[in-house]
Amino acid sequence: MVHAPVLEVKNLRTSFITSDGEIPAVDDVSFSVNKGEVLGIVGESGCGKSVTSLSIMKLIPQPPGKIAGGEILLNGENLVHASEKRMREIRGNEVAMIFQEPMTSLNPLFTIGEQLVEALKIHKKLGKKTAYQQAVEMLKLVGLPRAEQIIREYPHQLSGGMRQRVMIAMALSCHPRVLIADEPTTALDVTIQAQILSLMKDLNEKLDTAIIMITHDLGVVAEVCQRVVVMYAGKIVEEGLVEDIFKNPKHPYTLGLLKSIPDIRDKKERLYSIPGNVPKPGSITTGCRFAARCEFVMDRCWSENPELYETERPGHAVRCLLHEKEGVADDRSTVKS
C-alpha cells in the first residue's frame, strides 16, 4: 500500500456504437494498481472486464468502440490521449497482455522463437542472436524444460499449458510494469491452472511486475490477488482487499458470487446460482443495475443510483444502498458527467 500506483484508471467510460445507439460497456470505472501488486477484476461474462483491459491497451476496435471519457494514467501519462505511435511503444514494453486462449494466441506458421523475439526486437532493438538468447532465458524463467529445443518448435507441437507459459514469457520479455492477464487460466485444465497461477505469482514477486488478473473465477482471485474489484454490468460494485471481500462481502452480487462456489462438504441437490442474467449493456439507465436479481431489493433501488460507499475497512467500498449510511467512498465515484 505504500507504493505509488503504476496504473490508475479514472472514470473510464468505453462505449460501443450500435444500431440501438451508443451503448456503454464500461461505465465510470476507476481503480489503480500499485507496483508489484496483483489486482483481480471479477465478474460474469459481459460485465465489461475484457473491455476494460482492452481499453487500457487501447486495442478496442474503433469503430464501433470508443473510449468516451476518463483517464488512464500510466506513471502519470494519460494514455487516452496518447498517439498510436506512443501506444505501440507502450504495448509489450510497459504494459503487456496475455489472453484467454493459448491455443490460438500463437501464429501457427512461425516457430516459438520467431514469435518470442518479436517484442525484444521491437522494443529493445536487440540483434537476432542476443534476442534469441534472451528468449531462451525467458522460456527457462517460465519453467519450460528443454528451452533451446522449444524455441525451434511450432505452436502445434506444444500443449495448452506450455503455450500459455510461452505467452507469459512473451509478455514478460521486455519487463513491463503492468501485465494484464485476461482469463489466463480459463482454457486450461485444473492442474495446469494451478501451475500457471503459481508461476504468475512467482514472477510477480521476482520481477515486481504489477498484474491485473481478469477472471470470473473467485478461486483464482483467492489464490493470487491482493486486492479485488468486482464488476457488474459495466460498473464497479465492490472493491477491497481480498480478505475483506471473502470474509465480509457487502454487495448482494458479491455475496451471490461467493455463494455460487460449490462446496464439496455440502451435499446439496442443486447448486446455487444468482437468478437471471447480466442485463444487456445500456438497458438500465436508472436505479441499481443489480436490482432485478437482488434478494434484498428495496423500492429505492429502482429509482436511485447507488454510489460507492466506503465501509469501516480501509479501501473496501461497495455500491449498494444498504450500505449508504457507512458514507460515500471518495470524490471520484461522485463525479457525474
Place this chain on the structure above:
Amino acid sequence: MEISTQKQMQPPVIKAEEKVTSPWAEAWYSFKKNKLALVGTGIVIFFILLAIFAPLIAPEGINDQKMSVRLQAPSADHWFGTDDFGRDIFSRVVYGARISLWVGTFAVMGSIIVGCLLGILAGYYGKWVDSLISRIFDIMLAFPSILLAIAIVAVLGPSLRNALIAIAIINIPNFGRLIRSRVLSVKEEEYIMAAKAVGMKDSRILFQHILPNSMAPIIVQGTLAIATAIIEAAALGFLGLGADAPNPEWGKMLADAKQFMIQAPWTMIFPGLAIMLTVLGFNLMGDGLRDALDPRMKN
C-alpha cells in the same frame, strides 16, 4: 501420428532439427501420399521439362516448311504428322508448351500480385476502401470472363503479350476476393491481437502474420488458375486474338487446323491433347494441394 512413425523408423537419438515439423512440411507429407496429385505433378513437370528442353527434343524448328510433306499422317519421321505447310506438328507442340506455360504462369502471377494487394487493402482497412475495391471486383465479375478478355485484347491490340495481360486482368477479382475474405477472418484471430499487444506495426502484422496465413488458399487457387489461364490463352489464340502467325500456340494451331479436321485430324488432335493434358495436370495438382493445405479437409 507422422512424428511417431518417423520416430520408429529413425535411430533412437533424434536431433532437434529433425523433430521439428513445420506446417508446410506436414502439408508436403500429406501431398506426397495423394496418388492423383502426384500424377498431376508428374504431368506438370513433364510439360515444364518439355518447355525447357524444347530445342533438344524437337526434331525440327517451329517454322520449317516443307511443301513435299504437307498434311502427312503420323509416322516414324513425323510422330504427330505434319500440317498444311509441311511443318512437324510434334516439334510445334513441344515448342507450344513454352508459350502456354509462360502465358499461364505469368498471367496468374500478375493476377496474384495485383489481386493480393487490392484484397489486403480491402480486407484490412475496410470502410470505403473495401467498398470501392469490392464494387470494382463485382463489376469485373459481372462480365463473362472470356468476353472481358476479348474486349481487353481488342483495346490493346491482338498479340500474345496482350492476351497475357488480358488474362491477368480478368483473374484479378478472383484472387482479390479470396485474399480479402482470408484477411477478414485471419484479422480476428487471437494471435493478431497478441501481435498488436506486443506493439507490432500494422504493416508488419499484415505481411508477417496475415499474408503468410492467407498463402495456402492462394497457392491452391493459383495452381488451378494456371489451368484456366492456359485454356483462356488457347481460346484467345483460337479466336485469332493471341499469338501471331508462326508461333506454335496450341489454340492457334487448333484454329489453323480446323479446315483440315476431316482429312487430317492429327493436326487438331495433338495440340488439343496437349492442352487437355496440361490442364488436367494442373487441376490434379491443385486439388492435391487443396487437400494438403486446407485445414478443413484435414482429419
